[in-house]
Amino acid sequence: MSKNTVSDRFRRVDVDEYDENKFVDEEDGGENQLGPDEAEVDSLIRQGNLMEALQAVLKNPPINTKNQNVKERAEGLVLKVLSSFKSSDIEKGVQSLDKNGVDLLMKYIYKGFERPSENSSAVLLQWHEKALSAGGVGCIVRVLTARKTV
Amino acid sequence: MAYHSFLLEPISCHAWNKDRTQIALCPNNHDVYIYKKDGTKWNKIHELKEHNGQVTGIDWAPDSDRIVTCGADRNAYVWTQKEGVWKPTLVILRINRAARCVKWSPRENKFAVGSGSRLISVCYFEQENDWWVCKHIKKPIRSTILSLDWHPNNVLLAAGSCDFKCRVFSAYIKEVEEKPGPTSWGSKMPFGEMLFESSEAGGGGWVHGVCFSHSGNRLTWTSHDSSVAVAEGGKTCTISSLRSDNLPLLCVTFITENSIVAAGHDCYPVLFVYDGAKGSLTYGGKLDVPKQAAAKGISARERFQNLDRRASTTQTSEQTIDTLHKNSISQLSVLEGGRSKCSKFCTTGMDGGMAIWDVKTLESAMKDLKIA
Numbered sequence: 368m369s370k371n372t373v374s375d376r377f378r379r380v381d382v383d384e385y386d387e388n389k390f391v392d393e394e395d396g397g398e399n400q401l402g403p404d405e406a407e408v409d410s411l412i413r414q415g416n417l418m419e420a421l422q423a424v425l426k427n428p429p430i431n432t433k434n435q436n437v438k439e440r441a442e443g444l445v446l447k448v449l450s451s452f453k454s455s456d457i458e459k460g461v462q463s464l465d466k467n468g469v470d471l472l473m474k475y476i477y478k479g480f481e482r483p484s485e486n487s488s489a490v491l492l493q494w495h496e497k498a499l500s501a502g503g504v505g506c507i508v509r510v511l512t513a514r515k516t517v
Numbered sequence: 518m519a520y521h522s523f524l525l526e527p528i529s530c531h532a533w534n535k536d537r538t539q540i541a542l543c544p545n546n547h548d549v550y551i552y553k554k555d556g557t558k559w560n561k562i563h564e565l566k567e568h569n570g571q572v573t574g575i576d577w578a579p580d581s582d583r584i585v586t587c588g589a590d591r592n593a594y595v596w597t598q599k600e601g602v603w604k605p606t607l608v609i610l611r612i613n614r615a616a617r618c619v620k621w622s623p624r625e626n627k628f629a630v631g632s633g634s635r636l637i638s639v640c641y642f643e644q645e646n647d648w649w650v651c652k653h654i655k656k657p658i659r660s661t662i663l664s665l666d667w668h669p670n671n672v673l674l675a676a677g678s679c680d681f682k683c684r685v686f687s688a689y690i691k692e693v694e695e696k697p698g699p700t701s702w703g704s705k706m707p708f709g710e711m712l713f714e715s716s717e718a719g720g721g722g723w724v725h726g727v728c729f730s731h732s733g734n735r736l737t738w739t740s741h742d743s744s745v746a747v748a749e750g751g752k753t754c755t756i757s758s759l760r761s762d763n764l765p766l767l768c769v770t771f772i773t774e775n776s777i778v779a780a781g782h783d784c785y786p787v788l789f790v791y792d793g794a795k796g797s798l799t800y801g802g803k804l805d806v807p808k809q810a811a812a813k814g815i816s817a818r819e820r821f822q823n824l825d826r827r828a829s830t831t832q833t834s835e836q837t838i839d840t841l842h843k844n845s846i847s848q849l850s851v852l853e854g855g856r857s858k859c860s861k862f863c864t865t866g867m868d869g870g871m872a873i874w875d876v877k878t879l880e881s882a883m884k885d886l887k888i889a
Contacts, residue, residue: 388635390659466760470760502762503762503763504762504763504764505743505744505761505763505764508743508765512721512741512742513742
C-alpha cells in the first residue's frame, strides 16, 4: 500500500527507445564529410569574389555526419558568405545556383533561423525571399521533410 | 470541365461503377454513399452503413460489380448487390491498425489492403469455407502503406509507404491463379517477394500515390518532398525523378504511356511528361480552368485600406484561390480511355467536390500543352 511516490524518474523514461518496431534511418556513412573548405571560402571572400565563395561554401554539405561541430562550423561559414553579399547582388547569387543548390541554400537558411545572432535574421530573410522565388514552396517542403539535414 | 459539389465534408475516397453512372464515396464519416447520375444532377440512391470508423478506401470492381471498402476500424467489407440492396461481407484482415487503401486486382479475384500495421493484406475468396481469407506481405515494410496499385498481370503490386519507399511486391496466390510469366520487373515471383524498391538519397518523403502504366513496364509515384518519380522495369532499372516547386502531390495516374497527371495540395492537376529514351521527367503544365485576369482599377480608398490591413497596396487578395477545387485534391481516377489513352479523368478533394476533366478540352485550352 505505501508505495514510494516521491521519485518521478519513471516519467523521464523514453518508452519509444524500447519499441521493437521503432523506425531507424539507414546509416549513410557520413564520417568523412567535413563540410565546406574554410580556407578556400575565406580567401574567396577576401578577394571579393562572392559568387565563387557561394559556390564553394555550398560544396560538401555535412548532411550525413553526426558530428555537431562540423555542422556548426559549416553553418557559420555559410552565414559569413551570405552576410558579405550586397543586398542588390543576392538575386544574382541565387540565380547562379542549380536546383540542388537552391534546396541546399534553403536548408542552411532555416538552420540559420534556428540560432539567430545580432544581424543574421535580417540577412537570412533577404536570402529567403530570393531563394523562395527561385525554388518555390517545394524547396521549403524539402527542408521540412529531409531526414538528414545540414 | 464539370464540377459538382456533393457535400460540405471532404470526400475521403471515391470509386466509379463500370459505366460511370454511379459513384460511391465517403463524406468523411463511417458510411459510403452511392450517388446516381440523373442528367446534370446526382441523387443519393444507397447508403452503405457498416463501418465503425472512417472509410479510408473504396474500390468498385467493374465486371463483377462488387464494392470493397476498408476503414479505420481495421475492417474491410465486400459488398454485393442483391435485389437492389447492397449486402456486406466481412473480411478478416488480421491487422491491428487502421486500413488505409484498398484495390481490386485487374481480374477481380483478389484485392489488397494497405494499413498502418506496416503490412499489406492480400485477400482472396476461399470456395470451401465460403469466406474471404488473407495473406500478409510484411518484409521489409517499416511503416504505414499509403497507396497501392496492381500491375496488369494480376500478380505484381506496387505499394507506397510512409517509410519513404515505393516498392513492387509479388502478390501471387496459387489458390486462385496460374503461375505468372516473366515481366520487366523480374521472373521469379513467389508470394511476398520484393522485386523493386526505390532509393531516395536523403530520405525523400512519404510516398502518397503510386501508379503502374498501362503496359505495366513503368511505375510512377509521388512523394511528400514535392517530388514525382518514374521507374522503368528492366535489367537496368532506371529511376527518373523531378523535384517540383509546388506543394506535395497526393495522387497520380498515367494518362498515356508517356504522360502523367498528378494532383495534391495545390488544388489543381498537373501534367508531367516522361521521355523514355532520355530517361527524363519534365513538368508539362498546370491543368485548370483559366480564369480571366481581373483588370479593374483600384480606388484610392481601397489602396489605403489594403495598406492598413496588409501593409501593401496591391489589389490581389490572395485569400481566394482561383482553381476549380477549393481545397486539396486527394484522389484521381481515370474515367474513360484507360491509362493508355485517357480522355476523361475525375478528381475529388477535401472541398467535398468532384470535378470531371476532359483531356481534349484541356489540350485546346492550354497552349503549348502536348499530351503524347
